[in-house]
Amino acid sequence: xMLNIKTRNAAGLAALASVxxxxxxxxxxxxxxxxxxxxxxxxxxELGEYLVMESGSWNMDQEVQEGGTARDRMTQDAMQKVxxxxxxxxxxxxxxxxxxxxxxxxxYPEGGIRLGDWRNGRDLSWGGFGFRIVHNPxxxxxxxPSGNCYNCHTMDPARPGGNLGPSLTGYGAQRGNNEATRRxxxxxxxxxxxxxxxxxxxxxxxxxxxxxxxxADIMAYVLHPDxxxxx
Ligand code: HEC
Numbered sequence: 001x002m003l004n005i006k007t008r009n010a011a012g013l014a015a016l017a018s019v020x021x022x023x024x025x026x027x028x029x030x031x032x033x034x035x036x037x038x039x040x041x042x043x044x045x046e047l048g049e050y051l052v053m054e055s056g057s058w059n060m061d062q063e064v065q066e067g068g069t070a071r072d073r074m075t076q077d078a079m080q081k082v083x084x085x086x087x088x089x090x091x092x093x094x095x096x097x098x099x100x101x102x103x104x105x106x107x108y109p110e111g112g113i114r115l116g117d118w119r120n121g122r123d124l125s126w127g128g129f130g131f132r133i134v135h136n137p138x139x140x141x142x143x144x145p146s147g148n149c150y151n152c153h154t155m156d157p158a159r160p161g162g163n164l165g166p167s168l169t170g171y172g173a174q175r176g177n178n179e180a181t182r183r184x185x186x187x188x189x190x191x192x193x194x195x196x197x198x199x200x201x202x203x204x205x206x207x208x209x210x211x212x213x214x215x216a217d218i219m220a221y222v223l224h225p226d227x228x229x230x231x
Contacts, residue, residue, distance in 0.1 A: 058133065065140065066208060070133045083198035095197040102193035105206040113182045114216055121221030122228070124214050125149040126159070131209060147189075147210055147218050152201065155221070156228040164200060172223035173230040185222055189215050 039047060053060060053074065060071040076084065079101065082094050090098060127146030129138050138145070153168045154161035161167070175181045187194050190205030204210040210218070221227050 062133070062137075064133060065131050065137060073133070079193060079197075086198075088198035090197050098193050098197040099195075102191045102197075102203075102206070105203070106187055106190050106194060107205070108186070109212050109216070113179075113186045113219075115177060115182070115220035115224055116213060116216030116218075118217070118220035118224045118227040120214075121217035121219065122156070124210070124218050125155055125221050144211070144214060145209060147204060147214065148202075149218065158228065168222055168229060170230055172225060172227065175223075177223035181223065182219065185219050186215065189218065 037050060042050065051057065058070065060069065062070050064070050064073055079098050082090050082098065124146040128148040129143050130145030132138055149155060150159065150161045152162040152165040155168045157169050191203045192199045192201040202209065205215060222229055
């Protein structure tokens, strides 16, 4: 369970959240009265939970930028609990509920879903700046929070990208950018649980991680014919 502080970002947080997902279902660890712990008696999951939540390596009481503390952020919501308890295989009823909740969370821009500036979207797709739990929290007055899409997706084939998610190279070239496609991509960025109940992709809109303009710019990067993603 390696968490590299330097690369922690939106996707890192998602990975972190999934650490919490995995350990959430496990029995609580007894750390003993002295506060000393016996690592040899812990399962891998318990050790992971201990290192992340209790060892003091991170200050879980620090305030985070969306409000509340780091510990609040690491506490599973109902959807995460279901996904972790079912190992990402929710029953049809559970999946239906997650999808319904996700759909209800989506707010649409006034005047319709449009494409913004793909150049800015390129920077925002690449960057991991924003809501990291670090010793010097990302100052939003210095720089706009970004989407970190490359951590999980290949986009411009000239740049390295992750493979946790499918490649988005040529996405707009293959699908165009009509109303239905724009709506799907918008909803995926806003709250992908509307389509994939236990997805690893973050809820960038529903969690207020990206502004409406940032989503429009990233959408342009994914869909606009002039974007390097589609050339
Ligand atoms: C933590 C990893 C992660 C991050 C970060 C991430 N995604 Fe995803 N994305 C996924 C996964 C995984 C899927 C596939 C859905 C699934 O199976 O869960 C996906 C699916 C998609 C799809 C649908 C692809 C299709 O087949 O139609 C789009 C579009 C997309 N992501 C765009 C983005 C954009 C834009 C960003 C940045 C704002 C982003 N993603 C950030 C993991 C991620």
